[in-house]
Amino acid sequence: MTRILITGSNGLLGNRLVEQLRARNDVELIATSLGADRRPDPTGYTYEPMDVTLEQSVTDVCQRFRPDAIIHTAALTQVDVAEQQPARCRILNVGAVAHLVGACAQFGIHLVHLSTDFVFNGLAGPYEECEPTTPISTYGRSKAAAEQLLRDSTISWAVVRTILVYGKEVPGGRLNILHWAARVLRSGEPVQVVEDQFRMPTYDEDLARACIDLAIKREQGIFHICGKDEVNIYELVGRVARHLGLGMESVRPVSSSDLPMAELRPPRTGFRLNKAKSRLNYEPVSLEFGLTSVLGPSVSGS
Ligand SMILES: NC(=O)c1ccc[n+]([C@@H]2O[C@H](COP(=O)([O-])OP(=O)(O)OC[C@H]3O[C@@H](n4cnc5c(N)ncnc54)[C@H](OP(=O)(O)O)[C@@H]3O)[C@@H](O)[C@H]2O)c1
Known part of the structure; x- marks a missing residue:
């Protein structure tokens, strides 16, 4: 024990x-x-x-x-x-x-x-x-x-x-990126999202x-x-939109220089996972699998 x-x-x-x-x-x-x-x-x-x-x-x-x-x-x-x-x-x-x-x-x-x-x-x-x-x-x-x-x-x-x-929402917790994206997409409120910051969620x-x-x-x-797929943040919001069958009309792609405090965020991170794979048998799920687990089945069935 x-x-x-x-x-x-x-x-x-x-x-x-x-x-x-x-x-x-x-x-x-x-x-x-x-x-x-x-x-x-x-x-x-x-x-x-x-x-x-x-x-x-x-x-x-x-x-x-x-x-x-x-x-x-x-x-x-x-x-x-x-x-x-x-x-x-x-x-x-x-x-x-x-x-x-x-x-x-x-x-x-x-x-x-x-x-x-x-x-x-x-x-x-x-x-x-x-x-x-x-x-x-x-x-x-x-x-x-x-x-x-x-x-x-x-x-x-x-x-x-x-x-x-x-991941799934937590009681009384902050919204994570998927739930934030789902909320703004559903509300249709105009939002600017960077397309020059790349991550492996x-x-x-x-x-x-x-x-x-x-x-x-x-x-x-x-x-x-980290995860196995690299996306920029605008692409990630787009993946959520496609998953939920929502439009991207209210989402404007911008570069980091258009937003305040953007210099605090690294443009492209991402990790090589060789050590985790060999020492821990780490095998992350795909982003598609993660989206389905957190948001439910894709409306398009893809
Ligand atoms: N989330 C990400 O995208 C991300 C990315 C890279 C690295 N990380 C790292 O991963 C770790 C976990 O992140 P997370 O997203 O799970 O963070 P989180 O959701 O913000 O959770 C942090 C928890 O710590 C609690 N806390 C705050 N001050 C405390 C204190 N003085 N004593 C005890 N607990 C306290 C918070 O309590 P309240 O809820 O009451 O405020 C909160 O529940 C962090 O070390 C973070 O730096 C996270």
Whole structure:
């Protein structure tokens, strides 16, 4: 039996981890997040409120539950907010990781830490794990700094970098890109979408499985985890429109230079997945499969 503690369990990835982990009979799950548990069916796991920015809170919870591994998903993930509130970003994205590293060192816990494609500037994607980080935003710099904390530590750790995560809606959570696209397409409200930012969107079920594998096997090092298809954001909205049988009349393709704060977003990220495939047998689903799982069957049947 492996005891796994996750942070940020109310979030997008956190919810998927709870669903996958509580279904396993070889895992005991401790879910933690800020404030109350927002899941409507809180069965099959223990929930404990834990603010990762408070060192004492992290130490107390780790001492009480003594997990074998922590999957750390909690973060400030909105790029624009991070830019406007750099101190808050640093406390949550770097300071919290320092607290977790301290607790992992004290109690011998393996740490699986979530990071991002935004540690790269997007001028040379798709990227391999060994390439140097080149962040261009406060968010990207904070995530790169957190990775450095792990490299400088003596604990057992894995970093999972991922890209534009999508999945089913979570209770009280932010809209992910697919639901945002579906909402604006249905409303017909005019919207501008960039066609010069390329990503390999990640299905949250694939990402959760990879994180769990890394936690249970205590795998170490950096792992790139994303989907298999590359699209620009305008194409992605177009795929959602086609899937739902909606028109794209209200969606105007624009370049990054037309939008504010576009310089914070790397033009082309994407990951090479050879390491994840060989070490974890990672095989992501296609974007088409992900769209159907999240939005239901395509109206065109394709
Ligand atoms: N989503 C993406 O497209 C994407 C892409 C690349 C990398 N990542 C990385 O993947 C990880 C998971 O992302 P996600 O999309 O699942 O994020 P998310 O949906 O924003 O979830 C993060 C969760 O952390 C919680 N949280 C915030 N502050 C906290 C605190 N002080 N203590 C404890 N919990 C706190 C949030 O609580 P509230 O819900 O109450 O605010 C939220 O539920 C992050 O590390 C992110 O940087 C995500």
